[in-house]
Amino acid sequence: MNIRDENVLRELNLHPLWVRKNMPAVDEAVPVVAAAEAPVAESFQAAPVAVIPTAQPEQAAVATDWPALKQQVRDCTACKLRAGCTQTVFGVGDEKAEWLFVGEGPGADEDAQGEPFVGQAGKLLDNMLAAIRLKRGSNVYIANIVKCRPPGNRTPEADEIATCLPYLQQQIALIKPRIIIALGKTAATSLLGRDAPIGSLRGTVHDFNGTQLIVTYHPAYLLRSPAEKAKAWQDLCFAVQRMTP
Numbered sequence: 043m044n045i046r047d048e049n050v051l052r053e054l055n056l057h058p059l060w061v062r063k064n065m066p067a068v069d070e071a072v073p074v075v076a077a078a079e080a081p082v083a084e085s086f087q088a089a090p091v092a093v094i095p096t097a098q099p100e101q102a103a104v105a106t107d108w109p110a111l112k113q114q115v116r117d118c119t120a121c122k123l124r125a126g127c128t129q130t131v132f133g134v135g136d137e138k139a140e141w142l143f144v145g146e147g148p149g150a151d152e153d154a155q156g157e158p159f160v161g162q163a164g165k166l167l168d169n170m171l172a173a174i175r176l177k178r179g180s181n182v183y184i185a186n187i188v189k190c191r192p193p194g195n196r197t198p199e200a201d202e203i204a205t206c207l208p209y210l211q212q213q214i215a216l217i218k219p220r221i222i223i224a225l226g227k228t229a230a231t232s233l234l235g236r237d238a239p240i241g242s243l244r245g246t247v248h249d250f251n252g253t254q255l256i257v258t259y260h261p262a263y264l265l266r267s268p269a270e271k272a273k274a275w276q277d278l279c280f281a282v283q284r285m286t287p
């Protein structure tokens with residue numbers, strides 16, 4: 043193990059408890075917890091997430107190519123979030139990525155920089171990616187359920203999610219990832235169209251329009267609850283296992 047690997051594992055609270063092996067074998071080192079056995083963990087959201095995954099009836103058709111979609115998101119004023127944010131945060135990364143990570147919505151740093159996961163939670167996400175030998179921008183795309191920062195970082199409301207979700211659905215249709223990792227309860231419940239405790243959604247493979255979807259904790263929750271990082275590591279190993287031919 044090199045120094046960088048040790049730092050990554052230390053960041054994830056896994057060192058020296060677990061030692062990452064070559065990725066194809068990692069699932070042997072960390073058995074995947076079946077959904078039925080998975081402990082029910084606290085959701086990182088205090089507030090329940092209302093799920094309305096369909097577009098609002100009055101909403102314009104979503105653009106079907108990248109440049110038009112980016113422009114449409116930039117110009118979007120379809121919900122009340124746009125009036126309170128600095129800029130829209132479209133998403134970032136490899137537009138042909140096999141891995142798609144979906145968070146909730148931009149925070150203050152993302153709102154200022156126009157890129158998802160660039161604050162403290164983003165630093166942890168980058169380390170989580172590094173732990174499974176992935177890197178932002180290289181075979182990885184990162185996006186959020188809503189493109190505008192909710193005021194005070196509150197949870198996006200159902201109508202905001204419903205208005206914004208078609209943009210993410212179109213991003214997914216264009217990227218065609220092999221796997222979607224839903225980070226936290228808002229991402230998971232919005233994409234799956236049903237409310238459930240995040241602990242009950244982990245450890246199983248869900249389907250999003252034909253693409254496998256795995257649920258794990260949001261990095262911001264992991265920063266507040268570092269003991270849960272071990273479970274996130276299990277989830278990442280599960281995802282790697284799913285992606286290993």
Ligand code: URA
Nearest residue numbers: 145146147148158159
């Ligand atoms: N939290 C999210 O859900 N998304 C971001 O982009 C940043 C923090």
